[in-house]
Amino acid sequence: MRLSVYGAAGEVTGSCYVLETARARVMIDFGLHQGGREEDEHNRTRVPPDLRRFDAVVVTHAHIDHIGRLPLLAGAGFSGPIYASDATADLIPIMLRDTARLQEADAARDLRRQGPEKARPALYTSDEVEKILPRVRRVPMQSLTEIAPGVKVRLVDSGHMLGSASIELRAADGPGTPERVIIFSGDIGPWGMPLLRDPRCPAPADGVKVDLAIMESTYGDRDHRPLGETVEEANNIVREATWDKQRLLIPAFAVGRSQVIVYYLGLIIQSGRAPRFPVYLDSPMAIEAMELYKRHTELLDADAHAQIQAGTFPLDIPELRYCRSAEESKRLNDASGALAIIAGSGMCNGGRIIHHLRHGLWRKDVQVIIAGYQAAGTLGRQLVDGAKEVRIFGDTIPVRAKVHTLGGFSAHAGRTDLIRWATDLHKAASPRQWILTHGEDRQRRLLGEGLAPILGQTPAMPAFADHFEL
Numbered sequence: 037m038r039l040s041v042y043g044a045a046g047e048v049t050g051s052c053y054v055l056e057t058a059r060a061r062v063m064i065d066f067g068l069h070q071g072g073r074e075e076d077e078h079n080r081t082r083v084p085p086d087l088r089r090f091d092a093v094v095v096t097h098a099h100i101d102h103i104g105r106l107p108l109l110a111g112a113g114f115s116g117p118i119y120a121s122d123a124t125a126d127l128i129p130i131m132l133r134d135t136a137r138l139q140e141a142d143a144a145r146d147l148r149r150q151g152p153e154k155a156r157p158a159l160y161t162s163d164e165v166e167k168i169l170p171r172v173r174r175v176p177m178q179s180l181t182e183i184a185p186g187v188k189v190r191l192v193d194s195g196h197m198l199g200s201a202s203i204e205l206r207a208a209d210g211p212g213t214p215e216r217v218i219i220f221s222g223d224i225g226p227w228g229m230p231l232l233r234d235p236r237c238p239a240p241a242d243g244v245k246v247d248l249a250i251m252e253s254t255y256g257d258r259d260h261r262p263l264g265e266t267v268e269e270a271n272n273i274v275r276e277a278t279w280d281k282q283r284l285l286i287p288a289f290a291v292g293r294s295q296v297i298v299y300y301l302g303l304i305i306q307s308g309r310a311p312r313f314p315v316y317l318d319s320p321m322a323i324e325a326m327e328l329y330k331r332h333t334e335l336l337d338a339d340a341h342a343q344i345q346a347g348t349f350p351l352d353i354p355e356l357r358y359c360r361s362a363e364e365s366k367r368l369n370d371a372s373g374a375l376a377i378i379a380g381s382g383m384c385n386g387g388r389i390i391h392h393l394r395h396g397l398w399r400k401d402v403q404v405i406i407a408g409y410q411a412a413g414t415l416g417r418q419l420v421d422g423a424k425e426v427r428i429f430g431d432t433i434p435v436r437a438k439v440h441t442l443g444g445f446s447a448h449a450g451r452t453d454l455i456r457w458a459t460d461l462h463k464a465a466s467p468r469q470w471i472l473t474h475g476e477d478r479q480r481r482l483l484g485e486g487l488a489p490i491l492g493q494t495p496a497m498p499a500f501a502d503h504f505e506l
C-alpha cells in the first residue's frame with residue numbers, strides 16, 4: 037500500500053494525504069491552501085487524482101486548512117462518507133458555509149475589479165457545500181471504526197481545537213495480509229491551555245508497532261512565550277488600552293482562539309485590574325462555536341468541569357456582547373470608549389476584522405492584538421512584520437495603531453511540546469518511519485534535527501505528491 041502527501045508539504049496549509057491499498061482508497065484531510073494568490077492557485081492545481089474514486093474521507097479537525105476543500109469532492113461526483121469526530125461534525129457546516137461565502141464574495145469583488153477576462157471564479161459555491169454536508173458521518177473518539185474495506189481509524193484527542201484529533205489508521209491489503217499502522221498527528225495543541233484537554237498520545241492501545249508517523253511541525257523551530265507571561269502581557273495591554281478608553285481589535289479564528297480570548301478578557305475584567313468594558317464577539321461563527329463548547333463539555337478540561345460543577349460556565353462573562361448581523365458590526369465603527377472587538381478571520385485575510393482594521397489601523401487610539409499564526413502572504417503577517425502601510429480593498433492604509441503579537445495563545449504546540457509528543461509516541465509504539473509535514477521548511481528541518489537523536493532517524497520531509505510504500 038502507498039501513502040501520498042498531497043498538501044502541507046513544506047507549508048502549513050492545504051493538508052491532504054491519500055492512502056491506497058489493494059482494495060481501498062482513503063483521503064485524510066482535504067484542506068484549503070491559505071495565503072495569497074499563489075496559494076489560491078494551488079487549491080486548483082494541487083489536487084489528488086480521481087476525487088470521485090475515494091471510498092472514504094476522514095478529517096482530523098475542522099480548521100479550514102484541513103477541511104476547506106471537501107466541497108470539491110461534491111463537484112467531482114464523490115458519494116462516499118466523510119468521517120469526523122462528533123464536535124468536528126458539528127463544526128464542519130459552520131466552517132464550510134462561511135468559507136464558501138468568503139470565496140463567493142472574493143470572486144464577486146475580483147469580477148468587479150478585473151473584469152470577466154481575468155477574474156477568478158470561486159473555488160466552489162455554497163451549493164457544493166450543501167451537497168457535501170450530508171456525507172459527514174460521526175465516529176466516536178477512542179474506538180476503532182472501519183471506514184473502508186480493510187481500513188480502520190481511531191480518533192484521539194489532540195488538544196488543538198474543539199473536536200480535534202490525531203488519527204491511528206490501520207489498513208490491510210486483503211484478508212489475512214498484515215495490517216499496517218499509520219499515525220497522523222493532525223494539529224497538536226499545546227499543553228496547559230485553558231478550556232480544552234491536553235493532547236493525548238495516539239499510540240495503539242494494544243501495543244502494536246507503528247509503521248509510519250506523520251507529524252505536524254508548524255512551530256518546530258521555537259517555543260511560544262510561556263502562557264503565564266503572555267497572559268501578563270495581555271493584561272498590561274488591555275489595562276492600558278481600556279484606562280485610556282482605546283479600542284482593541286483582536287483578529288481571531290472563530291473556533292478556539294475567540295473562546296480563549298473571551299476567557300482571558302473575562303478573567304481580566306473579573307480581576308478588577310481594568311475598568312469594565314464591553315467585549316464584542318463580532319462573528320456569527322464564533323457565536324455558534326460558543327454554543328458548541330457548551331454542547332461538548334466532554335472535551336473540556338478539569339478546571340472547566342470544576343467551574344461548571346460550581347454553577348458557572350467558563351465563557352459566560354457579563355460584558356460579552358454578540359454581534360450577529362452586519363449592521364451590528366458596522367455600528368461598532370461609531371461606538372466610543374474602551375471596548376474590545378474579537379472578529380475573524382484570524383489571519384486578517386477576510387471576514388469582518390478587515391472592516392475594523394480599515395477603520396482602525398490609521399488611528400493612534402487603536403491597539404491590535406495578534407494572537408495566532410499568520411501565514412505568509414496574509415494581511416495579518418504584514419502587520420506582524422511591522423508594515424508601515426497596508427492595502428485593504430484597494431486602499432492604502434497607514435498603520436498608526438499599535439500592533440502587538442502575543443506568542444503564547446497559540447493553539448499549536450511549540451517545539452518543546454512537539455518533541456514531548458513525538459517522544460511519547462516513540463516510547464509507546466516506536467514508529468518505523470517518521471515524516472514531518474505541516475510546517476515551512478525551516479521549521480520542519482529544525483524539528484527534524486531535534487528529533488533525530490531521540491528517534492534514531494532523521495524524519496523525512498516530503499514534497500508535494502511524494503509517496504511512501506508500506
Ligand SMILES: [Zn+2]
Pocket residue numbers: 097099102196197223
Ligand atoms: Zn488546525
